Amino acid sequence: MEPSQTRLAPLLAVPIGVGGVRERLRLTAVSAGLAVAGIAALVLALLMTGAFPALLSLTGFLMLWLVVPLAALLAQAHRSVAGRLLGQPVVAGYADTTGKNPITAAFVWIRDPARWRDFAFCWFSGTGGLIMSLVPVVCLIGPSVHIVLALTWGNWLWFAIAAALLGPLLVVWWFVTVPIVRGRLRADRGILGQSPSQKLQARVNQVVRSRSATVDHNEAELRRIERDLHDGAQARIAAAGMNVGLAEKLVHSDPDSAVALLREARDTTISALEDLRTLVRGIHPPVLADRGLVSGIEALAIPIPMPVTVALRLPRLAAPVESAIYFAVAECLANVAKHARASRAWVVGDHDGQTLRLTVGDDGRGGADPAGSGLLGVARRLAAFDGTLIVTSPPAGGTEVRMEVRCRAI
Incomplete structure (x- = not known):
């Protein structure tokens, strides 16, 4: 395939599958990353919550100008992760703020449903989403970490409890990792994705654009066909007609030349026919x-x-x-x-x-x-x-x- 400048993270390159140990380890690593991002999301949620009462002052606007773009970046990263792992792109649909000054842009943000979805997502990611993401991580490495710490500190009771929990938690990790990561990503997609009305409007816009592109493509294709006919088959057929006309004049006075002209006209006609066949194959291949x-x-x-x-x-x-x-x-x-x-x-x-x-x-x-x-x-x-x-x-x-x-x- 054509080389790309884009480099995707290997953990996010393949959609979620049933898989075995390797797949669960991959999803656990993804879940750990989502948990770390959940802490940042909680901080942003608290800052945005504090910014709303202060909107009447310069401090509130400064907080919004700082926090809202950061929340959008974090939300877009989660959209990308959810889209890649679920195999379905998650579209944001932010209101356009191009050319607006900071104060006007802030009012656009306040009226933009997509920004409110970012706000709701930050709260979800920092609370329930964080807990969901920690479950696979804790089940996999929690007992092991406690065992190492117990051996380091010589706490044998702690060691015995951690060792007893290791097996059951690994079993839990095996069965819950895939569904809990998929559930977390679907929740992200549900919060960050477009509303049904926005999806419908986007679909209508896409259909309008595709229809316009199709009309343009068809017009260009018709011009190409016309050009190919004019420069190819039409020119050859015209040349064959001229040769036949000359042969008609020479048939009595110079039969050998007339025969040569007719032979040339036949070859030209065969070439024109091949051009027409090639043109037809480009429009709709006969094998189809x-x-x-x-x-x-x-x-x-x-x-x-x-x-x-x-x-x-x-x-x-x-x-x-x-x-x-x-x-x-x-x-x-x-x-x-x-x-x-x-x-x-x-x-x-x-x-x-x-x-x-x-x-x-x-x-x-x-x-x-x-x-x-x-x-x-x-x-x-x-x-x-x-x-x-x-x-x-x-x-x-x-x-x-x-x-x-x-x-x-x-």
Whole structure:
């Protein structure tokens, strides 16, 4: 995939899974980080609470100018963590304060629901969220720390109690770590995410933008087709027509020249026909019309210079959707071949009757940039069908491009 300047933390690179010891240790480390952040959140919550009664003075505004941006940074970090580990981005939706002076910006903050969600989150993160995050950490390392301290201080009663609690707490840690971390992240997402009305408005705005982009893309595609026809097939057919006309004049006076001109016209016509076939393949590959999306993607995987596993369970879909997915997968596999330095790749997906879900992955160097021209083009192509694109690409951790399009089988 295309190299990225963004570097994601390895602990946050992979969404939560069932896993074993390694997965639970990873989530425990994440939980410890959330607990540390909860202390900072509690401090910010107390400062914001103290700032509201003082808003009539300069001190209150100074506190808000300091605390509100810090709370937004902390909240955004939690949105990022929750989005990566839950596999679903969490959007803030802050009111725009661009070009506003500090006093006006403060009043915008006070009326902004997203800022109030940050305030509520700071209280949650510093109280209930902090307790939730401490549970896996305490269950894993609490008894061990007490055993070491008891041995250091020679307190054998303390040692016996800690040793007796070690086994049961490890069992508790094994069973509660995954659900409690997932529950904490879902709570963060519920508090920090957009309200239903905001999500609906954002969805409407996204549809409007995607429709506008689709119109622009279609106009550009029509101009490209017109240009290809004018410069390719049309020019060749015009040349063939001129040769036939000349041959008609020479057929009686110079038969050999007429035959040569007709032979040249035939070759030109064949070339024009090949140009038309190439143009048609670029609009809608024949393999999609003849054999469907699965066979089309299998054909795309053949020339890739590495093993590509294709595991798809897909019905026939509407031709525009199949074409969009086909070219999206083609772009992703081309990126794998050019940039990933991978030893293998895979394309997996299914359709549940309402939604198509498809993943293109590789075990290469990672670091794919979702804002790169290739992946951005894929995202725009899917957006025309209300589809989404999620890229997971930690450094040296491989890349997964997940596509989701709501569509029905035909």
